[in-house]
Amino acid sequence: MSNKTTTAKPESGSPAVLPTETDDKIGRGLRAILDGPWARLRREVRETINNPDLLPAPPLSLDEQRERLLGQVKAMGATGIQSGAFSVANGGQGENGNMLTSLEMIGGVNLQLMVKAGVQWGLWGGAVDALGTERHRQYVQDTIDLKLLGAFAMTERGHGSNVRDLETTAHFDPATGEFDIHSPTPSSEKTYLGNAAKHGSIAAVFAQLYTPESEESRGVHCFIVPIRDEAGNPLPGVTIEDNGHKGGLNGVDNGTLKFDHVRVPRENLLNRFGDVDEKGHYTSSIESDNRRFFTMLGTLIRGRIAVGAAAGAATRSALAIATKYATRRRQFETVPGKERLLIGHRQHRRRLIPRIARSYALALLQNQLIKTADERLRDTETVNRTGEDLWKQREFESRAAAVKIANTAHAMDAIQEAREACGGAGYMAENLLTTFRADADVFVTFEGDNTVLAQLVGKEIITAYSREMSGLSGIDIVKFGVDSVSEILRKRTPIPLTVQNWVESISRNDENSLFNASYQLKLFQEREQNMLRALGRRLRTAKDLPLAEAAEVVDKAQDHLIDCAWARVDTLLLEALLEAEADMDDLPEDSLLRKVFEQIRQLFALDTILKNSGWYQEKNVLAGGRISAARAAVNDLVDSLGPWAEQLVDGFGVPDVVLDVPMLTTRAGVEGVPEQNREEIAADLAASAGVAARVPNREVSGDDAAGRQAAE
Numbered sequence: 001m002s003n004k005t006t007t008a009k010p011e012s013g014s015p016a017v018l019p020t021e022t023d024d025k026i027g028r029g030l031r032a033i034l035d036g037p038w039a040r041l042r043r044e045v046r047e048t049i050n051n052p053d054l055l056p057a058p059p060l061s062l063d064e065q066r067e068r069l070l071g072q073v074k075a076m077g078a079t080g081i082q083s084g085a086f087s088v089a090n091g092g093q094g095e096n097g098n099m100l101t102s103l104e105m106i107g108g109v110n111l112q113l114m115v116k117a118g119v120q121w122g123l124w125g126g127a128v129d130a131l132g133t134e135r136h137r138q139y140v141q142d143t144i145d146l147k148l149l150g151a152f153a154m155t156e157r158g159h160g161s162n163v164r165d166l167e168t169t170a171h172f173d174p175a176t177g178e179f180d181i182h183s184p185t186p187s188s189e190k191t192y193l194g195n196a197a198k199h200g201s202i203a204a205v206f207a208q209l210y211t212p213e214s215e216e217s218r219g220v221h222c223f224i225v226p227i228r229d230e231a232g233n234p235l236p237g238v239t240i241e242d243n244g245h246k247g248g249l250n251g252v253d254n255g256t257l258k259f260d261h262v263r264v265p266r267e268n269l270l271n272r273f274g275d276v277d278e279k280g281h282y283t284s285s286i287e288s289d290n291r292r293f294f295t296m297l298g299t300l301i302r303g304r305i306a307v308g309a310a311a312g313a314a315t316r317s318a319l320a321i322a323t324k325y326a327t328r329r330r331q332f333e334t335v336p337g338k339e340r341l342l343i344g345h346r347q348h349r350r351r352l353i354p355r356i357a358r359s360y361a362l363a364l365l366q367n368q369l370i371k372t373a374d375e376r377l378r379d380t381e382t383v384n385r386t387g388e389d390l391w392k393q394r395e396f397e398s399r400a401a402a403v404k405i406a407n408t409a410h411a412m413d414a415i416q417e418a419r420e421a422c423g424g425a426g427y428m429a430e431n432l433l434t435t436f437r438a439d440a441d442v443f444v445t446f447e448g449d450n451t452v453l454a455q456l457v458g459k460e461i462i463t464a465y466s467r468e469m470s471g472l473s474g475i476d477i478v479k480f481g482v483d484s485v486s487e488i489l490r491k492r493t494p495i496p497l498t499v500q501n502w503v504e505s506i507s508r509n510d511e512n513s514l515f516n517a518s519y520q521l522k523l524f525q526e527r528e529q530n531m532l533r534a535l536g537r538r539l540r541t542a543k544d545l546p547l548a549e550a551a552e553v554v555d556k557a558q559d560h561l562i563d564c565a566w567a568r569v570d571t572l573l574l575e576a577l578l579e580a581e582a583d584m585d586d587l588p589e590d591s592l593l594r595k596v597f598e599q600i601r602q603l604f605a606l607d608t609i610l611k612n613s614g615w616y617q618e619k620n621v622l623a624g625g626r627i628s629a630a631r632a633a634v635n636d637l638v639d640s641l642g643p644w645a646e647q648l649v650d651g652f653g654v655p656d657v658v659l660d661v662p663m664l665t666t667r668a669g670v671e672g673v674p675e676q677n678r679e680e681i682a683a684d685l686a687a688s689a690g691v692a693a694r695v696p697n698r699e700v701s702g703d704d705a706a707g708r709q710a711a712e
Helices: 024-049 062-077 081-085 096-107 111-131 134-144 289-298 302-326 346-378 387-421 423-427 433-444 450-469 474-479 482-492 497-505 517-540 547-556 558-582 592-611 613-618 624-650 674-689 702-711
Strands: 150-153 169-173 178-182 190-193 202-210 220-226 238-242 255-259 262-265 330-335 338-341
Touching: 024 096, 024 346, 024 592, 024 624, 062 081, 062 111, 081 096, 081 111, 096 111, 096 302, 096 346, 111 134, 111 150, 111 202, 111 220, 111 302, 111 433, 150 190, 150 255, 178 220, 190 202, 202 255, 220 262, 220 289, 302 346, 302 387, 302 423, 302 433, 302 624, 346 387, 346 558, 346 592, 346 624, 387 423, 387 433, 387 450, 387 558, 423 433, 450 517, 450 558, 497 517, 497 558, 517 547, 517 558, 517 592, 517 613, 547 558, 558 592, 592 613, 592 624, 613 624
Parallel strands: 150 202, 169 202
Antiparallel strands: 169 178, 178 262, 190 255, 202 220, 238 255, 330 338
């Protein structure tokens, strides 16, 4: 193969290189964008949690960690922060957006504190608040005030994500007016329950409800079951086991509950969607068992949203620590006697800055989700939805699942990369990165396993697709092409008209440039729609097959279903960035803030295209040369954004207490402070990447082409 160096035609429409002289105002401007609708609340919470006493525990025994964490929860409770999520009728404020945002921010300081608070006020308290009625009001009020600590007993040894088939039973006995709560098999034991091992005195237990009227279960319902007496001892019939040490979150007292015919009063059934009278007659305002089940689970969606949000906040904290370390720590000299700052090495920028860009997209999408949750959960009397609103509810739940898997998967990738980027210092517990990594690990499997949730997202999309296809003739189905698929997705999750108009207004020229916002969106949507059409064709064959054979067809398409979900996630993320960018349209065209944010969006879009380059080439959407152009552009964008790395993470608004770690201080042997390093950072970047001499607008530069040819 020829070793001749070639330079391709420059890609048009590329943004100009950013100045190397930075301005802290940009960090503050980026923070205002990410703080979003709850900016004032975020400022207040940021001040509250900027407290070293709220950081994860130093090395302590298991019991000491648990008691310290309980004290931290009580300290948070004293602020009244928890009352936002509870309904007004039960003594709260009915402000779900406030509570979800607060839990998100707590996660950026201490994921254990977020989980412990989330179990108490979000899961246990949320279940009673959302599924109970007036007769359960005192439980909620005592939960808000921490007079009553509870566990959320849904997961069993044999069933986690598959809630419908839980094995715990609740048989009603009309003779005594009680429910008999029982764990009939070892696999029915409730396990991994926060607050169960030590602090909880009561639990929200999900079980199959049986009445004398029928031998069949009425479906899974939730019951209030006391588990400890005032002295902290297990009540008769209740067996409690301590799950002990875990891979992370060791301050959270996870445990296992087993019930041996434990009796609770009839009134302990959380009866909002189904009730049993004194004679054992079952009634429900929702006739369909299936709809009742999903309506019940839908009211508990706050936990899933909070988990994704907190994982995103922890990731931003980790990236902020690693990025600030990279502007202080030196490694390898480029001129004799002068070692370069880590951020001055392009590969180090490639490790961190694209992940920072994805964190921006995730934070903005999370803001959108919390806003929707606040609106949909505010009126708690309308959850029994029908018709078109039911479809909107399913879309909301699918969106919550999508954001959860995106945030938690990104957390595991980005926190690990941040840890490695800090070398041995990153491995020291005192610098928090290993704690964030360990505590975030379980987030990918609780409140919904990510693989299962990805299938939920894919199924929701294909359900909308199938819904539009129902009733079509064979020839109509053949004609059902890309335009129809695009229309379905547009109707289900439309981009605001103002954003569409803005994208079109800035994309009139160079419509096929990789830097064109409209073309980027088109590439993302093409991947999503192409996968959806192909999946529809695969699943269509199952339509007329016997159930067992149809199930096999669906099982073999699981990988395709999950790929569809991730394609959907990426489109949502790009749309979130574009919407935020459109909101800045009132700023002058030469606004530095606009230019920085535009390059964040460009970097996210092009980096995502690179990650899926195999698909784009396989489907002949992008040729190899255009993939090379995207790779070159990503290099140039991280070079351009490199001097602004600290301002990018300052936009995250990470509390100072998180950044006050030993490896970011002079006593850890790190030279200088940001102000002293800025000129050197700019010089290092200019020397290593040639930033001062060019802008990121080439398709394939000579040096890149030569390097690839040599590798081949």
